[in-house]
Amino acid sequence: MTLPAIIVVDPRDSAPPDLGTLDAVVVHDRPDAVLATADADVVVVIAGDGRLPEGWLPGLLAPFADPAVGAVGPVSNDAPPAQRIELEDVDVTDTAALDAAAAAWAATHEGGAHLAPRLDRRFWAVRVSAARAVGALMTGGPLAGIELDDLCRRLAIAGFKIVVAESVYVHVAEPSPDRSAVATEEAAAEIVHLTGVAAAARRDPLLSAALIVKNEEDNLPKCLASLSGLVDEVVVYDTGSTDRTVEIARDAGARVIEGYWDDDFSRARNEAIAHCNGEWILSIDADEIATGDPAAVRCALEINWGVDVLVVQITNVLGGGASARAGLDHQGPRLLRRSRCRWRFRLHEQPYTPAGEPPMRGGRISYLRLLHTGYTDDAAAARDKVARNIRVAEEGLAELVEPDSAELVANLVNLGRSYTWAGRHDDALSCYERAIDIDAPSGYRRTALTHGFESLLAMGRLDDAEEWLGRLRDASSEGSLVPRYLDGLLRFRRGDVTGALEQLNGIDALADDDGTSRGTDFVAKVRGMAYLANGDWADAFESLMIAATSGGTPAWGPMAIAAANTTADLAVVAALVTHDTLLAACAEIVTSVPALAPAFLEALWEGFEGDPRLLGAAALLGPRLSVARALEWSARLRAVGAADRCPLRALVRASAVPAAERLRAAAVLEAAFGEQQAPSVLVRIAGELDPTDVARTGAELVELCPRVGRTVLDHLVASPA
Numbered sequence: 001m002t003l004p005a006i007i008v009v010d011p012r013d014s015a016p017p018d019l020g021t022l023d024a025v026v027v028h029d030r031p032d033a034v035l036a037t038a039d040a041d042v043v044v045v046i047a048g049d050g051r052l053p054e055g056w057l058p059g060l061l062a063p064f065a066d067p068a069v070g071a072v073g074p075v076s077n078d079a080p081p082a083q084r085i086e087l088e089d090v091d092v093t094d095t096a097a098l099d100a101a102a103a104a105w106a107a108t109h110e111g112g113a114h115l116a117p118r119l120d121r122r123f124w125a126v127r128v129s130a131a132r133a134v135g136a137l138m139t140g141g142p143l144a145g146i147e148l149d150d151l152c153r154r155l156a157i158a159g160f161k162i163v164v165a166e167s168v169y170v171h172v173a174e175p176s177p178d179r180s181a182v183a184t185e186e187a188a189a190e191i192v193h194l195t196g197v198a199a200a201a202r203r204d205p206l207l208s209a210a211l212i213v214k215n216e217e218d219n220l221p222k223c224l225a226s227l228s229g230l231v232d233e234v235v236v237y238d239t240g241s242t243d244r245t246v247e248i249a250r251d252a253g254a255r256v257i258e259g260y261w262d263d264d265f266s267r268a269r270n271e272a273i274a275h276c277n278g279e280w281i282l283s284i285d286a287d288e289i290a291t292g293d294p295a296a297v298r299c300a301l302e303i304n305w306g307v308d309v310l311v312v313q314i315t316n317v318l319g320g321g322a323s324a325r326a327g328l329d330h331q332g333p334r335l336l337r338r339s340r341c342r343w344r345f346r347l348h349e350q351p352y353t354p355a356g357e358p359p360m361r362g363g364r365i366s367y368l369r370l371l372h373t374g375y376t377d378d379a380a381a382a383r384d385k386v387a388r389n390i391r392v393a394e395e396g397l398a399e400l401v402e403p404d405s406a407e408l409v410a411n412l413v414n415l416g417r418s419y420t421w422a423g424r425h426d427d428a429l430s431c432y433e434r435a436i437d438i439d440a441p442s443g444y445r446r447t448a449l450t451h452g453f454e455s456l457l458a459m460g461r462l463d464d465a466e467e468w469l470g471r472l473r474d475a476s477s478e479g480s481l482v483p484r485y486l487d488g489l490l491r492f493r494r495g496d497v498t499g500a501l502e503q504l505n506g507i508d509a510l511a512d513d514d515g516t517s518r519g520t521d522f523v524a525k526v527r528g529m530a531y532l533a534n535g536d537w538a539d540a541f542e543s544l545m546i547a548a549t550s551g552g553t554p555a556w557g558p559m560a561i562a563a564a565n566t567t568a569d570l571a572v573v574a575a576l577v578t579h580d581t582l583l584a585a586c587a588e589i590v591t592s593v594p595a596l597a598p599a600f601l602e603a604l605w606e607g608f609e610g611d612p613r614l615l616g617a618a619a620l621l622g623p624r625l626s627v628a629r630a631l632e633w634s635a636r637l638r639a640v641g642a643a644d645r646c647p648l649r650a651l652v653r654a655s656a657v658p659a660a661e662r663l664r665a666a667a668v669l670e671a672a673f674g675e676q677q678a679p680s681v682l683v684r685i686a687g688e689l690d691p692t693d694v695a696r697t698g699a700e701l702v703e704l705c706p707r708v709g710r711t712v713l714d715h716l717v718a719s720p721a
Contacts (some may be wrong), residue, residue, distance in 0.1 A: 004042065005040055005042040007025065007044045008028075008031050008043055010029075010045065012047070017051065017052050019052065031137055035126070035131050035136045041127065042064055044057070048122025049173070050078075050123060051099075053106060053169055054099070059074075059106065060072055060073075061125065062111070062165065063165055064127060068160060070130040070160025070162060071125065071127070071151070072163050073164055074164070074169060074170045075164060075165075075170070076123070077171055078175035080120055082116035082117065082118075082164060087169065087171075102169045102171065105169050112167060114164050115163060115164075115306065116152075117194055117306065118162065126155075130158075134158050137151050138150060146197050149194075157305055157306075158340075159308070159361070194303040195303055198302040198305075204277050205233055206298060206302065207278045208233045208276035208278030208338070209281075210269065210276055210282065211235070211237065211254075211284060212269055212271075212285070213241065213285075214238065214240055214241050215242060217244040224248075226290040229294040230290055231282060233254075234252070235276050236249040236254045237259050238256060238257065239259055240259075240260060246258065257271065263346060263388075264346045265347060265392070266342075266346060266349040273336075278338060279337065279338060280336065280338065281335070282334060283343075284334065287372060287373050288373070292369050293368075304363060307337070307363040308337045308353065309351050311331040311334070311363075311365070312364075314334075314369070315372065330517070331364065334368075336351050340360065346396035346399075347389060347393045347418070348414045397411045397415055406440050408438060409435045412438075413448055416429075425459050426459070429455045432451055445475050450482065450486070450512070453486055456468060457489065457493060480511075480513050482512045484503050485504065485507055488502075488504040488507075489526065497534045500530045501527065504526060507523045508523065508524075521552025525543070525544065527543045528547060529544075531543055532558050537562050540562040541562035541563055541566050544558055544562060545572075549576070553584075554573075556585045556588040559573045560596045571603040577608075579608075583613045586604070586617035589617075597617075597621050597624065598621065598624070601617055605636075618633040619647060621647070622646075622647035622650030622651060623647075623650050623653075623654035623656070625651070627665050630648045631648060631668055634646040634647050634672070649669065649675075652665045652677060652685075658690075659686065659688035660693050663685055663701055664697075670707065670708060671705040682711045683711070686712045686715050701713075
């Protein structure tokens with residue numbers, strides 16, 4: 001017959017405590033020997049001196065009613081931080097008073113329990129089946145003195161809880177001298193201790209990086225370089241590269257597995273994990289860069305014994321080329337305990353623990369951040385990621401067999417997002433409509449409602465968008481600013497600029513209830529556009545400048561308009577242009593606000609003198625330049641051998657430009673560069689002069705270039721209006 005509990009008194013303890021009257025078997029033996037052979041549900045170990053309160057055994061065993069509990073310890077005045085308490089106003093030398101205080105404590109904390117990373121080795125209890133499942137109590141070697149800490153670590157890793165029974169207070173008459181440390185010093189010492197336990201017990205590397213790749217020769221070197229000092233090994237699962245990806249990975253010391261691609265991200269990731277040796281796995285893509293504090297990350301992994309997956313911050317870089325910028329921030333599960341977790345779902349895969357195992361336990365880590373560039377316009381176009389994601393998401397949804405609600409909704413949202421990325425808003429909306437009708441975790445519902453609102457807005461179905469916004473409000477927390485922000489967008493689309501600003505003002509950073517956040521630049525830019533539409537130039541300029549200097553893509557045209565309507569100088573806007581953003585800035589200004597472009601390009605010349613992108617923008621602007629500006633840019637273009645792009649030539653040829661200005665351009669072109677226009681060209685343009693402007697223009701042309709002036713005047717005399 002299996003006994004409920006066996007109490008083991010370690011014979012190495014010279015002064016065991018008084019156990020009181022017990023209805024249990026008591027043996028004097030080494031705990032490791034008893035655990036190996038005991039026919040009992042629980043083994044209770046006593047390996048030190050302390051005053052045990054009346055009823056201590058039932059209190060210590062009570063937490064084992066939860067089958068997930070692996071080990072239990074009492075509270076004490078001399079124990080690790082998670083167990084330690086001090087009874088106040090008690091004369092500890094008076095045993096009667098001490099017993100009364102312990103009884104009062106037990107009465108007020110009956111049934112109380114909390115988690116701990118480890119337990120004091122002098123008083124503890126362990127579920128026998130759990131201990132044996134993880135290898136029981138290992139002794140000797142590097143584990144000498146920390147055997148119980150190691151057992152707690154292995155139990156926690158396997159999914160069992162390490163619990164403190166709050167109602168059982170064990171008093172130690174002579175506490176350890178190091179228990180008087182202040183809280184901050186004590187916390188630091190505990191971290192050092194836990195790290196040491198993990199290092200002594202570990203047989204495998206701490207952290208492996210697992211990548212799945214295909215044709216990543218451009219991205220892979222930067223990714224691998226970012227892992228230096230963070231991971232112990234890198235495993236690369238290649239799905240069929242035809243470039244130098246495999247060679248680059250091997251040269252960097254990675255273990256390369258030459259595999260295949262079957263439109264299933266989870267299968268490929270799990271294959272990579274299967275070749276890893278680390279206790280933890282960092283799942284990272286070649287188009288991501290790891291940033292943060294490697295030492296702090298490794299320390300966190302060492303001491304997080306009771307966690308299976310950690311989410312990290314991921315910043316998605318959006319846009320393309322010079323306009324690429326930090327976009328959405330979200331939290332993603334990327335650090336997985338290898339012994340507990342694997343991936344599922346073909347697209348936007350998620351970690352899980354196999355059926356029959358303890359539930360997966362998660363946490364967050366702030367010391368690691370991934371910068372993801374795979375969804376810039378350039379990267380997505382180069383790899384046709386949009387089409388690929390649609391195909392994979394469609395296959396993932398089609399192959400589901402009797403899925404649970406969360407699995408079905410996750411796949412619908414994945415497919416909807418892929419359709420949205422491709423601009424297929426009708427198809428995306430169909431997915432989101434199906435998703436919100438399913439009883440699933442609230443996070444999925446909020447995601448579907450948010451994306452559905454955005455699809456409706458893109459299709460111009462504003463009334464339907466308002467209805468979805470109402471549903472999102474109901475599904476969101478009171479503190480979420482996302483519904484308010486989306487309401488501002490909706491009002492702006494309806495032309496209610498004042499109402500839009502009422503909603504948008506006061507929102508700085510934007511975070512939803514599920515860990516996705518947008519930075520200051522995101523909201524500031526939208527607010528700036530609303531101010532611009534309302535003619536609030538100063539506020540528009542301030543908001544757009546905040547957006548431009550907070551990591552977002554500058555709105556060059558709107559900023560120039562706002563600056564031109566305030567006391568701000570266009571040079572302030574031009575000063576924000578960098579080498580990487582020069583082309584985008586020039587293109588936007590020249591095409592969207594050509595009237596402001598001449599002054600803007602001139603302001604850029606000081607910082608980018610001779611840059612062909614700037615010269616090209618001026619050439620495109622040619623007919624819109626004044627003759628004086630055209631002369632300056634013509635000289636600059638001719639100096640680099642680009643006379644064919646001369647703005648003065650463009651002015652002469654531009655039929656939409658007033659005849660007097662075209663003739664001035666011809667005169668300056670000849671006077672400055674000796675480039676003559678045929679008399680027939682000059683005569684034809686002169687024929688378009690306004691009669692009231694003939695005398696003044698003729699005199700001006702003679703002064704600028706006598707030949708041009710005489711040709712025009714001779715024609716006008718010979719052919720009077």
